[in-house]
Amino acid sequence: MSLDLATIRSATNNFSEANRLGEGGFGPVYMGVLRGGQEIAVKRLSRSSGQGILEMKNEVVFMAKLQHKNLVRLVGCCLEEDEKLLVYEYLPNKSLDKLLFDPDRQIQLDWPTRYKIIEGVCRGLLYLHEDSRFRIIHRDVKASNILLDADMNPKISDFGLAKLSGINEHEGNNTTRIAGTYGYMSPEYAFRGLFSTKSDVFSYGVLILEIITGRSSSCFLSASNNLDFLSYVWQYWNQGMALQLVDHSLGSEYPPEEALKCIQIGLLCVQEDPIERPSMNSLAVMLSRHSVTLPVPSMPEFLQRLQVIVAHSSEIDMPRSDYSDLRGNLSTSDFLSSCSGSFRLISPASPLE
Structure with missing residues (x-):
């Protein structure tokens, strides 16, 4: 060693x-x-x-x-x-973000490759959560921490923030040190310091939606639409236009049913209540090619509250350090209320055609 x-x-x-x-x-x-x-x-x-x-x-x-x-x-x-x-x-294809968010390299990620990455990350997280000797919460699942080997097989990396978890997670785990990447953080972790395997599920859901859309959750910086990444995806899904979200670099070379299934799974993963998010074991079954009836996702409540805040605040921003300090033990709704004058909501730089 x-x-x-x-x-x-x-x-x-x-x-x-x-x-x-x-x-x-x-x-x-x-x-x-x-x-x-x-x-x-x-x-x-x-x-x-x-x-x-x-x-x-x-x-x-x-x-x-x-x-x-x-x-x-x-x-x-x-x-x-x-x-x-x-x-x-050494993994020659480096990290997923280097391909996924580069317009000149996205073409290397055809549909079978993207689906293989989604499935592979699911298997890796399932091992961490349920199949290894320990129950491990990664806490920083994101595109830059997914490395790709010569055959585009995904490998989860960077365990610097990982935590051991008890078998009974009904009460969740708590930390006073919020660390990770905000675009992928579950609300209960970002706002209250509570984390569990369902926190990883939330991050995984964001990752799935990024893989399908070819867009980074952190690139929604234009103030024109006042939508964050998840609100943007939800809007298309709710209006029955989810296929318009699919990365244009794929052209028509993808199965619409699988793409819709992945978007639906991604939205199920980002439900506000951790109990309503599927486990990694359930996700592995959902991603199997066998016919499985998926639950219908509901609009996460925190997205509804964010939209209310947007209606009353046009340009709001908060530095990361202040964001962590204000978190304290507030509930999600209390936190959003307390920072409604300084929390910046982000929207896509350009709408999908």
């Missing part, structure tokens, strides 16, 4: 810029090749960063215990000479 620094330096050509794959919250990531020919990806904690130590330890602990074809594999770690390094298997 432990790799020496000299080996990693040799593999990455001493962390050369030519080997640099990108950079995340943890720090830069480098591609490398071990002496035996194994390709690796090395996360290097930025020395100037005061964050990341806990996330690194957390990831090592979890990844050492987990093995599944839809989870990225940890090769080893290194703590030498003030370096803090995590070494993973």
Whole structure:
């Protein structure tokens, strides 16, 4: 599990810029090749960063215990000479967001590939929630944390925020530290610090809708329509025009029934009440090619409240730090009421044709 620094330096050509794959919250990531020919990806904690130590330890602990074809594999770690390094298997197609949200590369994601990614992420989360030795909540399911191998098989990555959960989740788990990506956060987690496996289900639902539409939930920045991503999807679904949401790069090369099913499943995942969201086991059944009658999603109540706020506030914004501080122990409705003058609602940069 432990790799020496000299080996990693040799593999990455001493962390050369030519080997640099990108950079995340943890720090830069480098591609490398071990002496035996194994390709690796090395996360290097930025020395100037005061964050990341806990996330690194957390990831090592979890990844050492987990093995599944839809989870990225940890090769080893290194703590030498003030370096803090995590070494993973190298996945040549990188992260899903690099393809999904790039107009020039979306074409690589045909319908069978997108459906395979949706199913694969479901299997990975099902393993974490129900089939592994521990019940694990990922807490940061999003497109940039889904890596793709040479055959476009998805692998869930980045377990720095993952949490162990008890078997009985009726009361949920609580944290005073809200961490993750807001576009994917369930309302009970973002507003009250409550998380459970159903929080991951919410994030997974947003991810499904992004995969179908080819749009990022974070790109809805125009003030022209006053709709956030989920409201936008719901509006098309409610008006019987859901197929107009499907990524135009697919053309007509997709089965309409499956596309509608995926949109419906995505909306079921983002119901406000966690109890009303399906489990990952139920989602695996829904995604099977066998005929399954799906529940009809209702408009999440928090979207209704957001629309009320929009009607009384045209341009509202809140920095992330203030957003976390105001959360406290407020209910969703109380929170929205308290920040109705400073919460910015977002809408798509351009309408779908």
